[in-house]
Amino acid sequence: MKKPLLILIVILLLGFPESFAQDKLQSGPMVGYSTMREVLLWVQTKETAEVYFEYYDKENTEQRFQTEKLNTVHKQGFVAKLIADKVLPGKTYSYELFVDGERVERDYPMEFQSQTLWQWRTDPPEVEFVVGSCNYVNEERFDRPGKPYGSDFEIFEAIHEKRPDFMLWLGDNTYLREPDWNSRTGFLHRYTHTRSLPEVQPLLASTHHYAIWDDHDFGPNDSDGSFWLKKTASEVFKLFWGNPNYDVINEGGITGSFQWADLHFFLLDNRYFRTSNNNDAVERQMLGKKQIDWLINAMSSSYAPFKFVCIGGQVLSTEAMHENYATFPIEQRYLLDKIREAKIEGVIFLDGDRHHTGLSRMQESRDVYPIYDLTCSSLTAGAYPNNEELNQYRLEETLFGEHNFGLLKVTGPRTDRVLKMTILDKDGSEVWSKDIRAKELRYKKRN
Structure with missing residues (x-):
């Protein structure tokens, strides 16, 4: 038998060489x-x-x-x-x-x-990025009995169709189960299983990704700084995500930051230093003073028109519910007071956790600019409506209780940047949108 024919027979029987790599x-x-x-x-x-x-x-x-x-x-x-x-x-x-x-x-x-070199040359480029949180990928043998908690995985195809510059995952990006969080083997299995979802692969391949965590990708439900495998949690999180830096305060955890064009993002850790929800015998904290002081200092040195502070749980709410920041009122007040005392401008909080989406707006007086908080949840985990009745900062028209993601676009010249927030459902259809000018987030100059 001639050699070319033999090679052809082998290829037909075994497949092309690329299939070996694919497998x-x-x-x-x-x-x-x-x-x-x-x-x-x-x-x-x-x-x-x-x-x-x-x-x-x-x-x-x-x-x-x-x-x-x-x-x-x-x-x-x-x-x-x-x-x-x-x-x-x-x-x-x-x-x-x-x-x-x-x-x-x-x-x-x-x-x-690669990012654009615009400084001293042109106005900053347009930037478009996606935010979302709470991604549950079913695995029947380890899930709770009954109706699967994860659904609508086509949402990742809808995100991919938008072709954003990057995606910012706001926590609960994977859901550790009972067999997972007591061993490194369990952590690796859960992160691997979630990352292998077929619907997300095209999005992973051509959109840049950054991430923070919340309780479900850190440890057990409502887990805190006492979690016995928090160093393992930190190690595996860093293994599976591609942030440019972690633990910038040298205390463990995943605190970091990055820049895109003229925008600055601050990635906070709301789990590694957290006090138990049930512990009132000590001074309670969610972020810890060292992390907050680093944040205030870092934002004070930033010239970004929008400074996005990314935290796993909802920050601006007067409704102390579940695990939002209002359940830590002293530290919540400390953070917000320091932002005002330092006269930091352009602050917008981005967070998840709540399994519904909504925009909050806080403005204590006419002398200060409004601070916004976009809570964006859920991607695929169970979603439900919530009217946030006790949250005095809520913008009721923005509350949405179905699977969704946020598309944020910053445009305009350097001196007049505009942020357009758009919430889209699982199919990529618009639910609501809001424009916020950077000029609106500055302190008024007195004559």
């Missing part, structure tokens, strides 16, 4: 943080394998670059995080994943972008 892929690839000079790329395999990425500027397809090669290992959940460090500002790159030397085929775009 070894567990989840991803995912695009993590972006800067002007480097971008993080993430992937998870099913077994030990050598992985690397090749990438190229879409306007110059002949010049290709390659990341380093890494071997995924069981101890690290077969996860690899690689850096594309040959990028230039303001470019869009296509990339390819190689597993054990074979290219992985995907039927959707695999792209990333």
Whole structure:
């Protein structure tokens, strides 16, 4: 038998070489943080394998670059995080994943972008990003009996269709179950199972992702700083997400920040330092003084027209319910007072947890600007209406109790930036929208 015919028979029987690589892929690839000079790329395999990425500027397809090669290992959940460090500002790159030397085929775009160098040159670019929280992916053998708690996973396809610059996951991004939170093995299983959802793969591959956590991706329901595996929780969270930094206060946990164009995002940890809901024998805290003081200092040094403070739980509410910040009234007051005392402008809170969406607006007097809080929940976990009857800051027309996500777009010249908040349902249809000008979030100058 001639050699070409033999090769053809082998290919027909075994499939093309790419199928071998495909079979070894567990989840991803995912695009993590972006800067002007480097971008993080993430992937998870099913077994030990050598992985690397090749990438190229879409306007110059002949010049290709390659990341380093890494071997995924069981101890690290077969996860690899690689850096594309040959990028230039303001470019869009296509990339390819190689597993054990074979290219992985995907039927959707695999792209990333580097941030634009606009300073001293032009007005800042338009920025469009998605926010959402509470993502429950069913696994019958470990779920509670009865109706599945997770549904409407097509929401991730609707998000992908919007082609945002990045997505900001606001906590409860995965739901640890009883078999999960007492072991590192359980943590790795739950994060792997959630990350492997088919509907989310195209979104992971071409949208940059940042994340914070809440109780369900930290530990048991309503878990706090006493959780015995909180260091493991922190380790696994960092393994599966691609933020540019963590624990900037050197106290453990996941506190960090990042910038996109002229916007500044502050990623807070509301679990690692948290006092138990049932403990009134000590000074109660959700964030802790050190984290709050870091935040105030960091925001004071920021010139961003909008400063987005991202926390797993609702901040601006006068309704002390479940686990929102009103259940920690002394520390809540300390944070809000410090923002006012430092005369920090442009503050907007972004949070989740509540399994409904709503916008709150706090303005204590005419002498101060309004501070907004967008609570955006739920992506796929059980959602329900809530009128927040006791929350004096609520904007009733914004309350929505079905699966949804937020699309936030910042446009306009440097001196007059405008934020457009839009809430969309699971199919990507608009529920409501609101424009907020940066000028509205400044202190009035006195004559």
